[in-house]
């Protein structure tokens with residue numbers, strides 16, 4: 001008996017050493033060791049590294065900026081067993097990593113963990129499989145297809161507007177609304193319908209099996225000590241914890257529903273194809289709305305070689321991929337935009353004036369894209385509040401990464417490139433570059449849509465796929481859904497800002513910005529409640545002016561882009577004596593500080609043009625702002 005136990009202990013020690021040894025060897029031999037960077041402070045940071053103890057706990061990516069300021073634009077951060085990880089804000093270096101996608105790939109461990117959640121979709125594919133998947137997927141995300149999806153965005157945005165309206169009727173006026181969960185729900189409904197013609201009905205609150213399975217998968221994942229032990233000692237993977245069992249059940253549900261969705265879309269396409277042109281049609285001959293149908297058609301079309309078609313597993317992988325990549329990102333970005341506007345009432349009012357000048361509740365994509373201030377606000381939100389604050393790649397070979405500016409190493413030696421060995425991890429500092437003072441100027445940390453009237457030349461060196469920022473990353477793995485996300489955000493903001501006036505419900509200083517896959521807010525002191533973002537919401541009424549037909553005030557034709565006249569805007573005051581919305585009240589004594597309002601005098605009038613903004617903070621909220 002003792003002999004068996006001793007053998008097990010011995011085998012365990014050998015396996016753990018066998019796993020740890022290459023890590024320690026890499027920590028001791030990596031050429032990145034010579035880069036400046038934060039020291040290892042204690043045994044915990046020796047095992048987990050500052051990478052896990054500090055970087056992933058830091059708020060709003062502030063620690064990366066602090067470190068880069070302290071150690072220079074090329075530095076290393078100690079990770080597991082002090083293995084150095086490269087962090088650089090040099091745009092030429094970042095460009096090199098992004099554009100050499102075969103040499104710099106997502107980590108194998110990360111892809112393996114993600115593929116448990118999303119299957120074999122484009123998010124986890126690399127090399128030839130990735131190239132093939134992008135080729136079949138790209139047409140579905142083009143502007144022509146997006147034009148057809150815009151009405152779905154508006155249908156759902158209007159549904160959300162009406163739900164909020166009826167909530168406000170019940171409370172009788174100003175209402176505290178938890179916007180984060182609502183915007184995530186509407187974004188889930190949108191990606192369901194526009195992504196694969198599936199009804200989550202999340203806004204209407206109906207229970208949904210796929211939504212339940214999806215949230216179970218994500219809530220039972222995440223780094224934990226047992227996962228680290230399983231990595232160090234693989235036989236532990238045989239132990240199926242209760243969490244693991246739940247996740248496997250949820251995964252089986254997702255696969256079953258995903259397969260059914262694909263079978264339904266295929267049947268519809270085949271029926272459509274045979275009705276139109278006999279058996280099979282060329283890719284350009286068939287029309288369809290949702291992304292999955294377009295992808296299936298593209299994959300079935302006769303003018304695509306068999307070797308380029310996606311396998312059934314790859315097609316199935318796109319369903320959870322669209323859900324993962326396409327809902328919390330856009331829901332979160334729209335939420336951060338509303339927070340920014342709640343702190344900058346001049347901007348909110350100016351934007352609302354532009355939106356109210358449109359003569360319909362459901363503009364086309366082109367009409368939406370022609371609204372200049374909306375475009376600037378969306379750009380500034382995505383610059384300032386990048387929903388995914390950093391990316392990561394691992395070098396597949398030894399390399400020298402070229403630099404725009406040389407750096408000095410720990411030993412005082414100057415280098416004009418960074419030497420990386422195979423297996424090195426590189427951080428892609430999305431939020432850092434988006435808010436770099438060097439690239440954006442001294443006001444980089446202010447939320448300022450007007451900067452987009454003439455963006456600085458220096459920012460053009462950022463190698464992003466969209467608008468001189470790294471929000472959607474760049475290179476062959478850049479976000480395929482960026483156009484989709486932008487139009488969706490615009491449709492949501494258009495609808496919500498025409499109907500509601502937003503204000504802070506909690507002090508801005510109590511908002512904590514935490515990163516898991518995306519940047520999510522929590523409220524200081526209410527961490528146990530998890531992610532949330534309450535805002536005070538007031539109904540907007542438009543006063544068309546003396547002698548005008550007020551029943552149609554929202555659609556007044558004289559508010560055309562050419563003959564624009566700012567409408568007078570009034571927030572609906574609570575008839576139970578609740579305070580009026582301060583930002584639109586013509587009363588210089590009305591004060592607000594972080595959501596604590598005072599009641600203005602009864603004779604206060606409301607004029608958008610006379611909004612008092614000078615006492616409001618101009619930067620968006622972070623605990624450090």
Ligand code: HEM
Pocket residue numbers: 122123124134191321322325326327329330333386387388391392471472473476477478479480481482484485
């Ligand atoms: C504001 C909203 C969004 C943001 C900020 C965002 C950001 C990103 C980023 C940073 C990546 C690169 C990840 C990496 O390689 O490490 C990415 C990839 C991706 N995104 Fe988005 N995304 C957004 C919305 C969407 C939407 C709406 C969809 C789909 C409808 C989508 C689909 C994808 C897919 C499929 C990929 C993987 C692309 C590839 O690896 O080839 N995203 N996104």
